[in-house]
Amino acid sequence: YTTFRTYWMRNDCAGSWQARRDLLERFFEPVQEELDRQEEAQFRAVLVEGVSPHSSMGWPRVDEELNELRRRFRTASTTQDYRDVGNRSVAVLEALSRTVYDPRVHLREGEIEPTVDKTKQRLGRYVEDSLGGRDHETIRGVANKVIELSHSVKHSSAPTRRDAGIAADSVVMLANLLRRVDQDF
Incomplete structure (x- = not known):
């Protein structure tokens, strides 16, 4: 008690609870602000989750890349x-390309099988064959835009956290969308 009393007196806080609160705030407010900043950063570090109740896609290579x-x-x-x-977003696309594209099903007569890195062709053909017709044109467009977005961040000279997060969220969404294509309800 004597130590605290001496400390309060030295810092003009003797007999004043408000002065003591002000002194404590001066010491602890920067710590609290840093904790709040780190909590906010951790919140921003989380990518989108699919609505599926499953914790994984069920496609081992895709799950590993995700x-x-x-x-x-x-950590970025x-x-x-x-x-x-x-780069990691494009790696997810390539894992999806390896997983869903089957040349026996998706390769047309006279075509040469596109390499795994030709994700736009391979995933486009998968979506086209799985969800054909005008009703699913928008989904095919989404797949193409996600692929373009991922490559633009990969090749950007100055991508931001926002750019990277949007590309990554888009790829996660596309993986979930393509996973759902295989499901019959």
Whole structure:
């Protein structure tokens, strides 16, 4: 008690609870602000989740790449990191390409099988064959735009956290969308 009393007296807080509160606030407010900032940063570090109750896609390569994309986004803090989130987004697209594209089903007569990195062709053909017709034109367009967006972040000279997050969220959404294509309700 004597130590606190001496401390309060030295800092003009003797006999005044408000002065003591002000002194404590001066010491602890910066700490609280930093904790709030870190909590907000952690909130922003989370990518979108699908509405499916399953914790994984059920496609091992895709799940592995999605996990790596999430990990990379969580730790990204520089322009180079954000560009790498674009790289990880493209890696998810390539894993999707390997998983859903079947040349026996999706390759037309006289065509040469596109390489795995030709995600726009391969995923486009998968969506076209799985969801044909005018009713699903929009979904095909979404797939193309997600692919373009991911590549734009990967090749950007100065991507931001927002750019990387939008690209990553879009890829997660596309993976969930393509997973749902296989389901009959």
